[in-house]
Amino acid sequence: MVILFTIGSSLLAIPSNAAAGMKQGAWIPIITGMGCSCLILFILMKTVHRYPTLTFVEINSLLLGKWVGTLVSLMWILTAFIGGVCTLVYYMGHFVTTQIMATTPDYIINIIFSALLVMGLLLGPRTVARTAEILFPVVAVLIAALIGFVSPKIQLEHFQPVWEAGVTPILKITLDYVSFAGFPLVFFLMIYPSSVRTGTKASMTFVLGSLIGGMLLLLVTAACIGVLGAETTARLFYPSYALAKRINIAEFITRIEVIVAAIWIITLFFETIVYFYATMKGLAQLLKLSDERALVLPLGVLAAVLSMVVYHNSAYQQEWDERTWPFWVMTSGLFFPLLLLAVGTIRKKKIP
Structure with a gap:
């Protein structure tokens, strides 16, 4: 689930943002971002390992x-629901209606996707986790097929010169990476370690999942740069989808961009459902509800409605994702855990 969560919306945002900032060296900030994500995970684990039975x-x-x-x-x-669930439902509707089903209204896709999320949460987190186990090999095979099919078209000159953009853009793109694939990992703390059978012993699995997800993003970004070039990758809204359109094996295997569509739909579903579960369980605990699933349908309806108004248009979405989202999610994914870590160290309060 961590691997699929890490890929999710990052597959949309990271290749184009990294190419725009770092040009041919777009792969460099992804590596630094993976390192920063491990540091963030270390802070999150230090925060919750003192209270392994609590969310x-x-x-x-x-x-x-x-x-x-x-x-x-x-x-x-609120960050999990508005910044996570509602925006990702919007992403799904925007992707499908602009790239695959151009004559279908956005709200139809948003309602269908919200209904799938509701169904998944009604079945429970264990069912969702087992579904992730089944679908991860599918995603891995599809990514391998994508990289394998486009590899003959990779041009090494597209990676040169490596350090043309300088040092400053690395910091910005690294922040972009951790805002999509690092800070949001905090929402797994509604699952880990309190609902994990092995508890805190699963910490290395948590880190490994983040690193594998980052490596897969690195491969896709490198393929986009190698085939499309840095300038083209930076201009495209969905560069990985455009990459798949370049697949042409002996004039027989062509137009199979459905590979990327399948990858993105699967990973976005699991990313969204983690945000949704954190929202649902968090609200249920605040309201002291005996059955958290009572909130699933109302939240699903609300997500479908808010997804239609959360962004005014695509330009507003890009502006928000680049300038506002990194600092908003940093509050939830870094500031709040550091606050709890500091207070816990000072007060040394035990579980009642």
């Missing part, structure tokens, strides 16, 4: 008190 929301209440803890949890949940 992030419960740790908030324990360490920060009823009122401050509730306020922090509400802000955290």
Whole structure:
């Protein structure tokens, strides 16, 4: 699930953003971003390992008190729902209606996708996790097929000169990477370690999942640069989809960009459902509901509605993703965990 979550919307944003900032060296900030994501994971684990049976929301209440803890949890949940669920439902509708089914209204795709999310959560996180186990090999094979089919078209001169953009853009693109594939990992703290059978022993698996997801993003980005070139990759809204359109094996295997569509739909589903589960379980714990699934249908309907108004247009979406989202998600994925880590170290409060 961590691998699929890491790929998710990053497959849309990272190749074009990295090419725009670093040109031929677009692969460099992805490597630094993977390192930063490991550091973020270290902070998250230090935060929750003292309280392995509690979720992030419960740790908030324990360490920060009823009122401050509730306020922090509400802000955290709002980030998961608006910044995660609603925007990713929008991404799904925008991708399908602009690239595959141009005559279908956005709201139809948004409603169908929201219904699938509701169905998954009603079946429970264990069913979702087992589905991820089944579909991950499919995603891995599709990515391998994509890289294998386009590899004959890779031109090494597209990677030269390597360091043309300088050092400063690396920081910006690294922040872009961790805002999509690093900071959002905090929402797994509603699952890990409290709902994981092996508890904190799964920490290395958590880190490994992030690294594998990052490596797959690195391969796709490198393929985009090698085949399309840095300038073309930077201009395209969906460069990986355009990459798949270049596949032509003996004039027989062509027009199989459905490979990328399948990868993106599968990974985006699991990324969105993690955000959705964090929202649902967090709200249920704040409201002290005995059955968290009572919130699934209302939240699903709300997500479908808000996904139609969360962005005004594609230009607004790009502006928001580049300038606002990194700092918003940094609050939930770095500042709040550091706050809990500091308060926990000072107060040394035990689980009641």
